Amino acid sequence: MAKTNRKLGLYTSTSLVVGNMIGAGIFLMPATLATYGTVGIAGWLCAATGAILLAKIFSNLSKIMPLANGGPYAYSREGLGNFAGFIVAWGYWISVWCTNAAIAVSLVSALSTFFPVLATSSIAAIGTGLSAIWLLTYINTLGIITSGIVQLFTTILKIIPLLAVGIAGIFFINTHHFPAFNTSNTSTFTALTNTTALTFFAFLGMECATIPAANVANPTVTIPKATMLGTLLTTFIYILCSVVMMGIIPADTLSHSVTPLADAAVIIYGPYAAYFVSAGAAIAAFGALNGWILIQGQVPAAIATDKLFPAIFKQQNKKGVPATGIIIGSILVSVVMTMNYTKSLADQFKFLILLTTLTVLVPYLLSATAYVILELKQKKHPPAKTFKIMLHGLLAFTFSLWAVAGSGEEVVYWGFILLMAGIPFYAWIIIQQNKKL
Template sequence: MVLAPPHPSAEPDVAPPANGDGTHSLGLTSATALVVGSIIGTGVFTMPGVLAGAGTSSILVLGVIAVGAILLGVMFGQLTKRVPSSAGGLYAYSRHEFGDFAGYLTAWCYWITAWAGNAAIVSSWVLYVESLFSIEHPSPWTNLGIALLGLWIPAAVNLIGLRQMAWFQNVSVVLKFLPLVVVGVVGWFFVKASNFGAFNASGGSLYSAVGIAAGVALFSFIGVECASIAAARVQNPRVNVGRASVLGTAASALLYIAVSAAVMGLVPHGALVGNGAPFVDAFQTMFGPAAWVGKLVAATAVVSGLGALNGWTLVTAEMPRAAAVDGLFLPQFAKTFRNGSPWFGILVSTVVASLLMAFAYSGNTGLTVFTYLVALSVVTVAIPYLFSACAQLAYLVSRRRKVHGWAMARDLAIATTSILFSLWVAFTAGYQAVYQAMLFLLIGIPIYAFLKARRERRGDVAEPVELPEADTDVLATAAPHKHVRPPRKGA
């Protein structure tokens, strides 16, 4: 990312960067790189092995979800244009339209998504580290040690400062695109039709195949909202948030589809299903079985994963920081270094992700851990998406709206599609993921109770009017009397 001072022509109502010194803001190029870097991580290097289990129908599913993600990006841009204080993105939209509690739930759920998503990225990253260093049949403790390294290196980069984080992000985005472009373009000259599996290779119904593909496909597009979440750090966010979201998502979508389909044609279907490092086999098909080919691909995937984790580590701290400034998250999350790094949020989020990795590796290894963490992330992110879409819908059907005619029909279609998309995403994640995500959601409610009481004591919000203890008969007299019909004889 190229970081520069805000342009002097920036709109006056644009929020300043979070550090307040006016020097660490993201332009359109850097904001787009943040979106691309957050969307494309090591998940794309593992995704073909999961999609192959569904068959070639998974490519169509990937395309449908790409369209849904782009529409979300358009909607986030629309919301940023009209919400006065859009720091925190999805959190700000929900709070603006539905109040503090909805804003808190959005921030809470997205925070879970962020650190659970980091854990999922790391579980995929571990597979390529093992391939790079030829680690065969690793123990859970080996997997956990590698995973912790992958979590804490980006945390250290973010703690150093936003400039260093942005520089590392730009380098990793370039490095991750090189092998993907090679496979997505050159790889098609080596594709064999016989390698593609059946349209439905799930062994069950087509609905089952769609369910297999949908979870990992949606997880691969989580990150479309990153520019909106970091809106306080984006130059002219009313314009650049929407542009960066759409441009970054569209570029990622084209690359995903081209690369995933190419890998399916490069690696025989039987060898691809459940393969945790399919790009190694794909490159060896193209350039021969030389050991250096696989090592080069694995090394690139490792750097790509660190780049994605670098961007997501900032996001895990940025959402709760925005909520904490408003008193809707633990106040410690608002603490930053002089360089602008939200150090408390970075440390706590990384610790929680580390604990989740320890839990995940305690019972499983390999691609199973990745799939489990993907499902959890998908459900928890569907809730903030749904809140944001409903916030836009509430505005459109209210008397406050300023859009009419074709623009009204367009915006209603985008908001409605986003709502249905969010519901479908949660539905396809599976019962276990929904159950566990609901537990995490419920844990946040008593925390909100303490936060609300704290805000009342400080006078930040009005206290609810309670019934005086002396007036015990007020409730009975105030309540409307209902005529109770006597029972019929013989009843």
């Protein structure tokens, strides 16, 4: 019983999913979508459908491999072999610390509402971002339960302003504020593809409950439930808030707003509500940073355990946490975040963040493939069940491929280069293993 108490339960596992998906992006996304028209809502629905398909894939995989640490890496390796597993882990690891750098920047941006100096002083901004990164790094080395409690607490706090605006905002909707279906000056299919790709990135993280599987209580039940509950709850919040903001704020105003959720809150509750929402955005970024720092240690630890990554990444402290891997990740996060505040490197920072989105989509593609292989390998199914499994995998794979296409040619090209850069590293590890034999 004592052992179970040291593991993540349903609430903390669900908060890891919700907390890692809901960052500061939802506080800004409606303004980006406003330039496309109400096709943006259709984009949310398409992205949500794809996210639910993939969440179900990860739920089913967690039942097949309930104790497999590493989530997408473990599933891809089991279904497709060591090299596929390594490519997934390599890309995912890079995307995590680049994403953490972007989250740290968004945290500083949210805090600038309360501390204007953060918007004008690079030194103050860098210092604040680094402080948040290393505070949460320290918290995550104290044990997975400590980081889980922080995650649960911050997830609740970030949901409150979103629901407060979303639910109350229903009564302030003016249907005349909704723009035309497609105002993007492109075809409807292109607009739908672009908005789906944009909004789907807000769902990245649905797989997070599967990654620390060995640290989850009753994983066969808890992980599938947390994955689906987290994805469904996030979907409801995203679509509710987007529809409400489109209905409250005229399209021209919304498309130029830098704080759309805060603007909607002011209309509903009055001028001081902007501070309430800005605090929610800061908490959202802080909570997402906490959850992803947890993940940045778990993924390399899982692959190092399988001897496909340097052994240093699996070293655990007295709390059973892969602290060395977390610290190495946070050093890289700190370097990438600092790039954003260096004029000569700012463009590279933004581009690096953009192209790493592809390295998250590739694990989804390979996990959908591995799901079909592992399900059919596990036991013989009747024809109807076999067809259902193959259709589910095909739909999830096709959606992920569509999202990759929506990322743009340049992102796909450089994302592929980034993934292939791991091949020499993989070859070196294999050579070192052979030397020891």
